[in-house]
Amino acid sequence: MNPSNLPTQEWPAEPKVQFGPWACEPPLDDESEAFRQSLRQFATKVMRPIGQELDRLSAEQVAAKGSRLYEFFSQYDKLGISLELLFSLSDEQRAVMFPILFEELGWGDAGLAIAAAARMLPFYMAAKMGNQFVLKEYSEQLIGCWGITEPDHGTDSLDVSQQLFHSQGRYGRPNCTARVSDGHIVINGQKAAWVSNGSIADLCVLYCAAETANGPDPQHGFCVVVPTHLPGVSRGKPLEKIGQRALPQGELYFDNVKVSIDHLLAGPEDFKRAVYAIHTDANLLMGATFSGVARSAYDHALAYAHERKQGGLPIIRHQDVARRLFHMLRKVESAQALTRRVARFNAFEPVPALQAAMLAKVTATEHAFEVASDAIQMFGGNGLTCEYPVEKIFRDARASMIEDGCNQVLAIKGGYNLINPEWL
Ligand SMILES: Cc1cc2nc3c(=O)[nH]c(=O)nc-3n(C[C@H](O)[C@H](O)[C@H](O)COP(=O)(O)OP(=O)(O)OC[C@H]3O[C@@H](n4cnc5c(N)ncnc54)[C@H](O)[C@@H]3O)c2cc1C
Structure with a gap:
């Protein structure tokens, strides 16, 4: 080999890589980036305030007509993310857009994200199973x-x-x-x-x-x-x-x-095909949503580590705090990367892999829980109070390890799928 044929990489005198809001993600194409920006704005301006307000109400008050839950649904509809739109995308586009949609909704508020997802399920399944009657007879705006x-x-x-x-x-x-x-x-x-x-x-x-x-x-x-x-x-x-x-x-x-x-x-x-279909998409959706929840907890912890001072220094300057943030980010990034990888794999397979979707769900929900717990620790005593957002994220993430199947059980079923993918 002639070493002079090898390309030499330009290397600045002071190497420095600044993460953007989505850490080490390569740039998205313009359309996907615009989609995500609009969702981030929606998550910040609509979902977080409504989610925090509903969190303090009784379950009856949340469900009562006129609660801000319905304001969330109508604002969500204004984004124009209909099932027709999602199904009109190419496999390639859907593999990118679907995780972004639920990551951002999860970043905004886990409960509202799942309410939006469950809301579309009868329609979604009617489309998947090819039932034209249901698609024509009922409006997508129904809950x-x-x-x-x-x-x-x-x-x-x-x-x-x-x-x-x-x-x-x-x-x-x-x-x-x-x-x-x-x-x-x-x-x-x-x-x-x-x-x-x-x-x-x-x-x-x-x-x-x-x-x-x-x-x-x-x-x-x-x-x-x-x-x-x-x-x-x-x-x-x-x-x-x-x-x-x-x-x-x-x-x-x-x-x-x-x-x-x-x-x-x-x-x-x-029947088994219908169970398989909904489980596969629900597990992937949970993976994306709770990757977003994990990122939300991390973002709060990172910001707080810059604001909060001990010994006259922001706590992020303490070695152990920086180390903890590193491991939190590692979990966020791995949950998101795995979920997107599964979304891509499943988009191109004639039959999507349930066991792959379970990998995403179990990883993202466990990482979300761990990162949310670490975020509370980062906030010290403040993390335990309702004045700060992380205790709510912790409670939201805790539920996800049971939601749509206990993670332990999904792991057994996913493991059996490795023996015989025909088993459900
Ligand atoms: C936030 C949230 C949202 C949900 N949304 C929906 C929804 O939209 N629709 C819906 O129908 N359901 C929904 N669920 C229900 C959810 O799917 C169930 O709670 C879950 O499947 C566990 O069932 P269970 O609560 O009856 O627990 P159990 O099945 O009673 O399990 C109790 C414990 O026993 C263990 N266990 C049980 N059986 C076995 C076994 N065979 N082998 C090993 N361990 C076992 C479990 O892992 C668990 O630790 C939701 C749950 C939550 C928390």
Whole structure:
């Protein structure tokens, strides 16, 4: 090799790289950067003030008509990020835009981000499963929710193949079942208090067991969009909880509810495909949202480390504080990078990889929790008070490790997927 053929890199006398607001991210194309800037502005001006205000209210006050939650929905609609727009993007564009959307919403407020995501799920799943009737019949502005878990079957409802079932377990009847009768799906039972938007939703994308001659079959169920104004649908009280308090949650009850067969997204033969599809996108969405939550906690901690003085110096000048910030940023960047990598991989695969989406969800939510906890430590006593934003972010992040499946269970299922990707 002739060394004179090798290009020499220009190297300034004083090497110095300044991170921008998104740390070591290479520049985005103009369109994606403009998209993110507008979302950042929305997150700063609309989401953070509304999210902080709703966090202090009771769950009933958050869910009540006229609360600022509905102002958030209408402001979000003004951004023009419709499902039509998302589905009109090329695979390449969607792989970039989808994570940016949820990173920025998560940076603004985790509870509101999930409320916006759950709101679109019945429509999103109708588009995925090719149900034109639902897409034409209902407006995207309606509030949606996803009902899958049940009071007696939380983890179990997410484990359709029953790989995790205990050999000595007695799993009992599902809490919610459906059957087809006379051109209608007839639904009975209830979904868990944890249904996001459950207490305010107009439409529910419901996953439930099929009633058969041999009793209910949770492995071959129905996925159906149910308008909540139908006779026989009722709601539980909004749930009081530790974090994501801007997100109303509550049970849905079904008493002989009849919904026309046009609302069916998947029947018993297709049920696992419908579960797989929603899990894959929900896990990726959680990865992006909680990468944003992690960055938000880090940003607050970094700013505070510059402001707060001890010994007459900003605390960031203390060696251990700089070290801690380094590890916080490492976790933020790795959560975001992994989630984007999975978004890209899944956008180009004919069948997106559920186990890859689970890697993103588990990593981002655990990193968000750890970074939020470290942010509290960075703020010292102030971190524990409601006067500062980090205790709320910590509570929001804590919920995410259970949301859409406990991380421990997702790791087992993701691990089994490495043996056989056909298992769900
Ligand atoms: C913020 C938030 C939002 C949510 N949104 C929705 C929603 O929109 N729609 C919806 O339907 N649900 C939603 N959920 C419900 C969520 O999916 C469940 O809470 C979760 O799947 C766990 O179920 P569970 O709470 O019944 O806990 P359980 O299933 O009772 O689990 C309790 C503990 O036992 C462990 N465990 C249980 N079974 C096993 C097993 N087989 N192997 C090993 N360990 C096991 C779990 O890991 C956990 O530690 C949400 C939850 C939260 C917190």
